Amino acid sequence: MLNVSNLHVKFPTDAGTVKAVSGVDLSISPDEVMGLIGESGCGKSVLGLAITRLLQEDAIVDGSILYQGDEIHSLDKESMRKLRGKKIGMILQNPGTSLNPVIPIGQQIAEPLMMHMRMKRADAMDKAVSLLERVKIKEPSKRAKEYPHQFSGGMKERALIAMGLAPEPEFIIADEPTKGLDVTVKKNIVKLLKEISDKKTMLIITHDLEVAEDVCDSVGVMYAGEIIEIAPSNRMFGEQLHPYTRGFFESLPARGLKPIKGSSPSLIDLPQGCRFHLRCEHCMDRCRKEHPPMIDKEGRQVRCFLYA
Numbered sequence: 001m002l003n004v005s006n007l008h009v010k011f012p013t014d015a016g017t018v019k020a021v022s023g024v025d026l027s028i029s030p031d032e033v034m035g036l037i038g039e040s041g042c043g044k045s046v047l048g049l050a051i052t053r054l055l056q057e058d059a060i061v062d063g064s065i066l067y068q069g070d071e072i073h074s075l076d077k078e079s080m081r082k083l084r085g086k087k088i089g090m091i092l093q094n095p096g097t098s099l100n101p102v103i104p105i106g107q108q109i110a111e112p113l114m115m116h117m118r119m120k121r122a123d124a125m126d127k128a129v130s131l132l133e134r135v136k137i138k139e140p141s142k143r144a145k146e147y148p149h150q151f152s153g154g155m156k157e158r159a160l161i162a163m164g165l166a167p168e169p170e171f172i173i174a175d176e177p178t179k180g181l182d183v184t185v186k187k188n189i190v191k192l193l194k195e196i197s198d199k200k201t202m203l204i205i206t207h208d209l210e211v212a213e214d215v216c217d218s219v220g221v222m223y224a225g226e227i228i229e230i231a232p233s234n235r236m237f238g239e240q241l242h243p244y245t246r247g248f249f250e251s252l253p254a255r256g257l258k259p260i261k262g263s264s265p266s267l268i269d270l271p272q273g274c275r276f277h278l279r280c281e282h283c284m285d286r287c288r289k290e291h292p293p294m295i296d297k298e299g300r301q302v303r304c305f306l307y308a
């Protein structure tokens, strides 16, 4: 369904070129739900935005992104608009900034349906109400007339999910759908995502391991702009192969809160060899000089010379 190969995204800045995504290969099959995890700034959102072609103009994109055989970066604006609404949906990060404070929620869900899918106002509003119902918002017709400030954090996230679902896309990219939500609200959103993901193909960007474990079939781990490990979810949670993945898991509150020493490299000035070698307890001579390729290890993949 989606095939990303050798994708690079760079941003020219005054301080130098930021290599936000480097050489990413990724495939997602129909009905698969893939999670993308990794610490802040490793390139998860940029990768998601590249797939939907929502990056800002100055981004330099190289490589190939095929969606059902179509090269996304060579589609004209009109074809891209169709693809984005009907085929690929996006649930964006930050409910606070993604919703317009002065427009009622129902209208915000309905407007893109009128604009992009040429629905009549009344039909679009009906659809908005039914979408709010689908994401389990009580009294949806009353709530549709309310403004974002009248919604709690969890309800705003639900409204964003409803917006993402509105054009009935086949494939959904959700960027941090549970960020900043308290535990009970998060549980409900995870439940909702699970329900949705039963019938959809999804890429879920998160740094929340619980979300990845509960909802995803496969998990990719990013570090400094690269994917460094990919495995089916149950295997990834059973055993992490890459020293970074292991450290990342152990650094999280639920798993010991033991930080990895050092910090991620600057994306402007990346180290030679393995991008993780300066922080790695298993660093070998080779890791300082050579850049590790993705290595196949019993059907899962890891970018580390320990498995070569």
Ligand SMILES: Nc1ncnc2c1ncn2[C@@H]1O[C@H](COP(=O)(O)OP(=O)(O)OP(=O)(O)O)[C@@H](O)[C@H]1O
Binding pocket: 011, 013, 018, 019, 020, 038, 039, 040, 041, 042, 043, 044, 045, 046, 047, 056, 207, 267
């Ligand atoms: N328009 C831009 N210009 C320059 N640098 C950018 C731009 N957009 C993103 N970056 C940089 O690219 C890198 C990757 O950012 P990205 O937002 O993808 O990280 P992320 O993994 O999604 O992090 P988080 O978990 O915090 O959302 C960061 O270092 C960021 O500063």
Ligand code: NI
Binding pocket: 044, 045, 046, 093, 175
């Ligand atoms: Ni992000």
